[in-house]
Structure formats: C-alpha cells, structure tokens
Amino acid sequence: MVPVSYYLVLSAILFSLGALGVLIRRNSLVIFMSIELMLNAANLAFVAFTRVHETFSGQIFVFFVMAVAAAEVAVGLALIVAIYRSRQSVDIDQLSSLKG
Amino acid sequence: MTITDFSVILPVTLLTAWASILLLAELFLPRAQRPFLALLAALGLALTLGISLAQSAQEFAPGFGGMVVRDGFSNFLNVLFLLTGLFGVALSYRYNQRAQIERGEYYPLLLFSVAGMMLMGQAADLIVVFLALELLSFPLYILSAFAYPRPQSEEAGLKYFLLGAFASGFVVYGIALTFGASGSTDLARIVASVAAGSANLPLLTAGAGLLLVGFGFKVAAVPFHMWTPDVYQGAPTSVTAFMAAGAKTAGFAALLRVFGAAFPALAADLSPLMAILAAVTMLFGNLIAVAQTDMKRMLAYSSIAQAGYLLMAFAPFEIEAARTMAVAGALFYLLAYTLASFGSWGVVIALEKDLDRHLSIGDFAGLARRSPWLAAAMTVFMLSLTGLPPTLGLVGKIYLFRAVIEGGMVWLAVIGALTSVVSAFYYLRIVVNMFMREGEPAVEREWWLEFAIGAAAVVTVVVSLWPFPLFEWAEWAVMKLF
Numbered sequence: 001m002v003p004v005s006y007y008l009v010l011s012a013i014l015f016s017l018g019a020l021g022v023l024i025r026r027n028s029l030v031i032f033m034s035i036e037l038m039l040n041a042a043n044l045a046f047v048a049f050t051r052v053h054e055t056f057s058g059q060i061f062v063f064f065v066m067a068v069a070a071a072e073v074a075v076g077l078a079l080i081v082a083i084y085r086s087r088q089s090v091d092i093d094q095l096s097s098l099k100g
Numbered sequence: 101m102t103i104t105d106f107s108v109i110l111p112v113t114l115l116t117a118w119a120s121i122l123l124l125a126e127l128f129l130p131r132a133q134r135p136f137l138a139l140l141a142a143l144g145l146a147l148t149l150g151i152s153l154a155q156s157a158q159e160f161a162p163g164f165g166g167m168v169v170r171d172g173f174s175n176f177l178n179v180l181f182l183l184t185g186l187f188g189v190a191l192s193y194r195y196n197q198r199a200q201i202e203r204g205e206y207y208p209l210l211l212f213s214v215a216g217m218m219l220m221g222q223a224a225d226l227i228v229v230f231l232a233l234e235l236l237s238f239p240l241y242i243l244s245a246f247a248y249p250r251p252q253s254e255e256a257g258l259k260y261f262l263l264g265a266f267a268s269g270f271v272v273y274g275i276a277l278t279f280g281a282s283g284s285t286d287l288a289r290i291v292a293s294v295a296a297g298s299a300n301l302p303l304l305t306a307g308a309g310l311l312l313v314g315f316g317f318k319v320a321a322v323p324f325h326m327w328t329p330d331v332y333q334g335a336p337t338s339v340t341a342f343m344a345a346g347a348k349t350a351g352f353a354a355l356l357r358v359f360g361a362a363f364p365a366l367a368a369d370l371s372p373l374m375a376i377l378a379a380v381t382m383l384f385g386n387l388i389a390v391a392q393t394d395m396k397r398m399l400a401y402s403s404i405a406q407a408g409y410l411l412m413a414f415a416p417f418e419i420e421a422a423r424t425m426a427v428a429g430a431l432f433y434l435l436a437y438t439l440a441s442f443g444s445w446g447v448v449i450a451l452e453k454d455l456d457r458h459l460s461i462g463d464f465a466g467l468a469r470r471s472p473w474l475a476a477a478m479t480v481f482m483l484s485l486t487g488l489p490p491t492l493g494l495v496g497k498i499y500l501f502r503a504v505i506e507g508g509m510v511w512l513a514v515i516g517a518l519t520s521v522v523s524a525f526y527y528l529r530i531v532v533n534m535f536m537r538e539g540e541p542a543v544e545r546e547w548w549l550e551f552a553i554g555a556a557a558v559v560t561v562v563v564s565l566w567p568f569p570l571f572e573w574a575e576w577a578v579m580k581l582f
Contacts, residue, residue, distance in 0.1 A: 008280075015273055022266050031262055038269035042276045049280035057285050058276075061227055065272055068234045072265055075238050079245055079258045086249050092262075095255045098330040 007048035014041035028083070028090045032076050039069050101164075108163030108170045111152045111178055112218050118144035119211035126204030134202055138193045141207035142186060145214065149182040162224065166286055169224040172577035176431055177221030177353050180438060181346065185214040187442045188342035190552035194544070195338045195449050201247050209239035210342065217350040221357075226275045226285040229354055233271060233318070236350050237264050240343055244335040256334025263327040267317030274310030277303055287358070301366075308366055311358060312373075318351030319407045322381040332400035337452055340396065341445030344403050345438045352410055352434060359414060360427055360578075367417040374414035375512050381408030382519040390526050395448055395459040398526060399441075402485060405523060406437050412500050412516060416507020426503035428574040433496035435570070436560070440484040440493055443556035447478045450544050450553070464530055465539030474543060474550075475534045477557035482527040484560050487520050492560045495567045 014037055021034030043062045050058035084090050106113075122140055129136060156175040163169065188210055196202040216236030223229040241264060245257025279285050281303035282293040293299040316324040332340045359370065385405030392398035413430035416422035451467070452459055468475040484493030497520070504513045533539075563570055 011276075015269075018269065019266075022262075028258060028262060032265070035262070035265045035269055038266075039272055042269070042272040045273065045276035046279065049276065052280065053283040055283060057227070058279055061230075061275070061279070061285060064227060064231060068231070068268075071234070071238060075241055076261055076265065079241070079254070079261055082245065082248055083254050083258055086251060086254060092258075095258065097251055097255055098259075098334045 004048050004051050007044060011041045011044040011048065014038075014044065026091050026093050028080055028092050031092070032080070036069060036073075039065055104161055105163040107155070108161055108168055109219075109222070111148045111155070111182075112215050112222070114151065115144060115148045115211055115215040115218065118148075119208040119215065122211065123205070123208045126208075129204075134204070135193070135197070137204060137207050138189055141211055142189045144211060145182050145185045145189065149179065149186070152178040152182060166288065167225045167228050168219070168222045170222060172579060173357070173431075174218075174222040176574060176577040177349070178218050180349060180435060181214055181217040181221065184217070184342065184346045184349065184438060184442075185210060187438075187446075187552055187556070188214075188338070188346070190548045191341050191442070191446050191449055192338035193548050194546040195336070195452075195549075198544070199247060199336055199338075201336060203246070206243070206246065209243055213239040213243070213342075213346065217346055217353070220350045221353045223354070223357060224287050226278065226287070226358070229358065230268075230271060230275060232350075233268060233354065236347065237268070237318075240264075240339075240347060243339040244331055244343070246339060247336045252334040253336060256331045259327055259334075260331040263317060267314045267324070269314075270310045270317075271314030274307045274312075274314060277307030277310060279307075281307060305366055305369055308359070308370060312355075312370075312377075315351050315355050315358075316377070319348050319355065319410070320404050321377055321407050321411060322384040322404065325381070325385070325404045325407075328404055329397045329400040332403070333394065333396045337396065337445065337449050341442055341449070344399070344445065345441045348403065348407060348410075349434050349438060352430065355414065356427055356430065359417075360423075371415055371417045374411060374417070375509055378408050378411035378415060379512060379515045381405070381411055382516060383408075386519045386522045386526075390522065392526070393460050393462075395461055395463070398461065399444060399448070402523070402527070403441065405519065406441075406485065408519070409433065409497065409500060409516060410437070412504050412512060415509050415512055416503055419507045422503050422507035424575065424578055425499070426507065427578040428571065429496065429499035429503050431574040431577060432499055432567075432571055433493075435574075436484060436492035436496040439556045439560050440481045440491070443477060443481040443553050443560070444485070446549055446553040446556070447474060447481070450474060450546070450549055451541055452544075461530060461533060462537075463539070463541055464533045465537035465541070467534040467539070467541050467543070470541055471543045474553070477553050478534060479531050480557045480560055482531055486524045486527045488524070490561055490564050492564045492567065495564050495571075499571065 018034045018038035022031050025031050043065055046058040046062050080090055160171045213236050216232050219232035223232055241261040244260045245254050247253035281300040282290045284290055320328040382405055385401050385408055389398055389401035410430055413426040416426050484491035487493045487497040501513045
C-alpha cells in the first residue's frame with residue numbers, strides 16, 4: 001500500500017504548481033485552471049488526512065469544495081466570456097485601463 | 101433539526117429566502133416598477149435586523165451539531181452587517197438609475213452577500229467559514245462587473261474574481277492542513293486537541309499561515325492588497341461602498357473567530373507576524389494614499405490603511421488581559437469605520453456626475469458653499485477616518501492603541517500614531533478643498549442618499565460623546581469568545 005505521506009507530498013506539489021501558474025501565466029483562462037488545480041490539491045490533502053484521522057468530516061469537506069468550485073466556474077467563465085466579447089482577448093496584461 | 105438549530109440560523113435563512121423571492125418578484129414587476137425592488141430589499145434587511153436585535157438578549161446557543169453558533173459576537177456582527185446592507189441599498193437606489201445599471205439581480209445579490217457575511221460571524225466550523233466566505237464573495241464578483249459592458253467595470257470584476265479565487269485556494273489548503281494537524285474542522289475541537297497536545301503544531305502553524313494569507317486578501321492587508329485600488333476604482337461606486345465596508349468587516353470577523361478563538365496556542369508564533377503585517381499595512385496604505393488624486397483610488401488606499409489599524413488588534417494576543425480589550429476595540433473600530441466609509445462613499449456618489457469620468461479630489465472644491473451640509477458631513481467622516489475629535493474614529497483608535505500598549509507593543513502604537521499624522525494630510529486636504537477653494541461642483545439631490553449620509557454623520561459625532569454603552573456591548577460580545 002502507498003503510504004499517506006506520498007499523497008500529501010503530491011498534493012503540496014500540485015498546490016505549488018497551481019500557485020505558480022496563477023503568478024506566471026498571463027491568459028486568464030489558464031490562471032483560472034491553475035486556481036482549480038489549487039483547490040483540487042486541497043481536496044487530495046483532505047482525503048489523505050481523512051485516512052490518517054479516520055473521520056469523515058474531511059471527505060465531506062471535499063464535496064463542499066467541489067460544489068463551490070462548480071459555482072466559481074459559472075461566475076468566472078461568464079466574466080471571462082464578457083471580457084472576450086468586448087476586447088477579443090483574455091490576456092490579463094491587456095487589462096490595464098485602471099491605473100493610478 | 102431542532103427548534104434551537106432553526107432559531108440560531110433564522111436571520112440568515114430569512115434573508116436568503118427573501119433574496120430568492122426577490123429574484124422571482126423581479127420577473128413579475130413591470131419595468132417602471134423596478135425601484136420598488138429596492139424598497140422590498142430594504143424591508144427584508146430591516147425585518148432581519150429586527151429579529152437579530154430581538155435575539156440579542158438570548159444566551160449562547162450552538163446549532164447543527166456545533167457548525168454554527170449564536171453568541172454576543174455574532175449578534176454584534178449581524179447588526180453591523182444588516183446596517184451595512186441597508187446603507188448599501190440606500191446608496192444604490194438612485195445611483196443605479198443614473199448609471200443605468202438597474203437590473204433586477206442587483207438587490208438579491210446584495211442580500212445574498214449580506215447573508216454570507218452574517219454566516220461568517222456565526223461560523224463555528226471551518227467548513228462554514230469557507231462556505232460563508234464564498235457566499236459573500238461570489239455576489240461581490242458579479243456586482244463589481246455589474247456596469248457591464250463598461251470596460252472598467254468588467255476589468256474590476258475579473259481582477260477581483262481571479263485574486264479572490266486565488267485567495268480562497270489558500271484558505272482551502274490552510275483548512276486542509278489544520279484538519280490534518282488536529283483531526284477536526286470544528287473550532288472548539290481544534291482548541292481542545294491543541295490543549296491536549298495531540299495536535300501536530302508545525303502543521304497547524306502552516307495551516308494558520310495559509311489561512312492568514314487567504315483572509316489577508318479579503319481584508320486587503322499589505323502585501324495582499326494589489327487588487328484593492330483597481331477593483332474599488334472600476335466597480336460601480338455603490339458596489340464599492342458596500343464592498344469597502346462589508347467585505348472588510350466580514351474578513352475581520354473570520355480572522356477574529358479563527359485566530360481569536362482557535363489558535364491562541366499559536367499566539368506566540370503569530371502575534372509578532374501580525375504586528376509586522378499591521379505596521380507594513382499602515383505605513384504602505386497611508387504613504388501611497390498621499391500621492392493619489394483620484395477620489396476612488398484615494399479612498400481605496402485609505403481602506404487598506406484602515407485594515408492596518410484593525411490588524412493591530414491581533415498583535416497583543418499573547419497577553420490574556422489585553423486580548424479581550426483588543427478584540428472589543430476591533431469590533432468598535434469596525435463600526436466606526438463602517439459609518440465613516442459609507443458616509444464618504446455616499447458623498448462621492450452625490451458628486452459623481454459623469455459615470456465614465458473619474459472624480460478627482462479637485463472636484464470637491466467649493467462644495468461648502470454649494471452644499472454646506474454635505475461638506476460638513478464629509479468633514480466629519482474625514483475626521484473620523486483620521487482619528488480626530490469629536491468622532492467615533494478617535495474613540496476606536498484610543499481603544500485599539502490602549503490594548504496594543506497594554507500588550508507591550510509600544511513600537512506598534514507609535515507607528516500607528518505617526519501614520520495617523522500622515523493620513524491627516526490627505527484626509528484634511530479634501531476638507532481644505534471643500535471649504536477654501538473656489539469651484540462649482542454639481543451635486544445630485546437624492547433623499548435616500550442624503551438621509552444615509554446624515555444618519556452616518558450624526559451617529560459618528562453623537563455616539564463619540566458618550567461611547568461607553570457601545571463599548572460595553574462590544575466587550576460583552578467578545579466575553580464568550582475565548
């Protein structure tokens with residue numbers, strides 16, 4: 001059997017990749033996907049920790065995170081589509097009309 | 101589900117149901133009757149406020165197996181959030197008509213957001229903290245982009261959404277690590293496992309750190325503040341006003357709940373970090389605000405600076421006696437901030453004539469001659485934000501500074517006092533502009549708006565003359581927290 005610590009290391013790597021993606025990618029869709037990667041890394045950690053503690057609350061949390069992530073997609077994609085319609089681009093470097 | 105469960109979440113349930121019905125009502129209302137929706141929304145908020153006040157005399161009660169609680173802390177915050185909602189409706193009513201963004205979803209979204217904030221104050225489990233955070237944030241993402249297809253508003257919405265979702269990623273991972281360290285997401289059980297020594301402290305510290313990053317984004321603390329000026333500037337001003345007061349208070353509610361109640365064992369590690377965060381936020385927010393010429397951006401940086409003063413409340417957590425006073429001081433200051441922030445944004449709305457052009461500080465010139473009462477109210481808000489008498493802002497700052505000094509962090513109080521002096525420069529510059537410069541500002545006369553501004557100004561001055569009952573309420577609110 002694979003030890004739990006392997007899952008935790010994998011989840012930490014996925015979370016870091018997601019955070020890095022948010023910071024260095026410029027396409028808002030890819031940034032959004034990186035955020036989803038972070039959430040799913042957290043889900044993996046929850047499931048792994050549930051194994052350690054032998055309680056269900058961690059797994060239940062995963063369902064909530066998935067539901068929230070689905071709602072997030074609805075809001076986020078709507079915003080990205082609206083931006084694409086008005087500018088023909090979803091590159092965040094071109095979103096610079098607000099400055100001070 | 102018992103009667104207690106139901107009564108604990110009654111205000112939140114009522115508000116959510118009311119918002120859902122409002123969504124349906126919009127379908128059946130003819131276009132000419134749209135303004136009626138604002139009245140209905142205000143009625144729902146007032147009704148919920150009545151229930152919350154009626155419940156405020158009742159004792160501590162957990163609900164749904166300890167997922168949510170009703171205690172003094174949540175009662176205080178419920179009242180504050182519902183007032184925020186009412187102010188939000190009053191400021192939006194005519195503004196939305198002028199800006200031609202009077203769409204039916206506006207008020208239901210605002211109500212959902214208030215419900216999320218209230219749930220945040222009542223959360224006793226990290227699952228509920230997370231759900232409340234998302235419930236209050238999603239409507240705000242949509243509302244920021246509400247002036248669609250205006251490019252600034254769309255841009256504000258997307259920026260807020262991406263950074264907000266990024267922050268909630270940190271919150272979720274922080275909760276995962278906390279769960280891993282203690283074996284529970286229930287705040288009381290986390291405390292118990294730390295006390296019993298069964299918790300994995302390094303893992304818990306890492307979890308707390310990630311949670312701090314996530315909530316730091318929400319309250320706009322430096323270095324997690326970069327979204328604030330852009331979003332505050334690009335969003336419709338009525339939404340900005342609601343967001344500046346509501347989202348910040350809710351973020352602090354979460355911080356106070358989670359860090360105040362669940363992590364006292366980590367206080368030795370966290371309080372120096374919090375103190376540094378507070379100091380950096382105060383310095384940065386105030387220094388950058390001095391250089392701003394756009395009113396919305398200036399108020400955005402000022403709200404960052406105010407978050408710094410509020411963060412001071414977390415610095416003296418190591419000393420038992422200072423802790424209660426610090427949290428009570430923070431609640432008091434949140435109320436003072438809410439009033440002053442709403443009032444000043446209201447004045448900005450009254451002066452905003454062309455929605456695509458931004459207001460500059462120069463546009464306030466001559467306001468005192470044109471509309472003396474509005475100028476007087478704005479002066480009160482600016483004094484309150486600076487922390488000068490006779491306003492609630494001064495009283496709140498005294499309470500916070502006293503707690504920090506009793507907590508043994510004199511250097512932090514000194515930084516707070518010095519940055520307040522810096523902030524006087526840019527706040528009072530507006531007062532000087534209003535009273536001493538010549539100008540012809542065009543002021544919109546709107547009954548609800550003027551009523552809200554007037555009420556905020558009067559409360560700010562009158563309560564500051566005899567603030568002790570209010571502070572006693574705040575102290576009573578935090579008594580059960582630890």
